[in-house]
Amino acid sequence: DAGVTQSPTHLIKTRGQQVTLRCSPKSGHDTVSWYQQALGQGPQFIFQYYEEEERQRGNFPDRFSGHQFPNYSSELNVNALLLGDSALYLCASSLSYNTGDYYGYTFGSGTRLTVV
């Protein structure tokens, strides 16, 4: 049973460019959450998608946007990249009606984005 799959694993972009990161949730999961983890910090919540809609958003600018597809996979888009956007971007999937099951809240290995 495949867990959460993220692609690409590493990415280098130039300031001002745009980037798209992808996430395939664990089989059976319908909710996807995105986190940004800067070097030496804990993950910071960006937003969550369920039923193809953004349900909650953290303290991130509108340059960060997302999408969820009918098969529950998700994309994170970042426009006008800044040097400070360099981080590990983590995707976590879960089951919407089982919010108390934290052992089922599964993280992927992340995409390491470097902005130069």
Next chain:
Amino acid sequence: GQQLNQSPQSMFIQEGEDVSMNCTSSSIFNTWLWYKQEPGEGPVLLIALYKAGELTSNGRLTAQFGITRKDSFLNISASIPSDVGIYFCAGPHQQQGAQKLVFGQGTRLTINP
């Protein structure tokens, strides 16, 4: 917003030693979670705590939910090399029908064999 503070930020210990780390919050959490992250991987849940005062073990790991609901502790006994990694505390926060996790900044554990 909610913030979790972990201490110490890093630990350098000898194999076989016991480890203690803690996490404090300015606000109350009804659940406390302890994660471990290894290089190149996402966080993996070690222990979940659901009730104030609860003490829960997972092998050599023991975690406690503080009675004020504003702190939690994680202990590792008889450390081994595979315990190396970054340990995060986290608390769930429910808003607008969705749930997010709030993380501390982590405690980096290094073990000298």
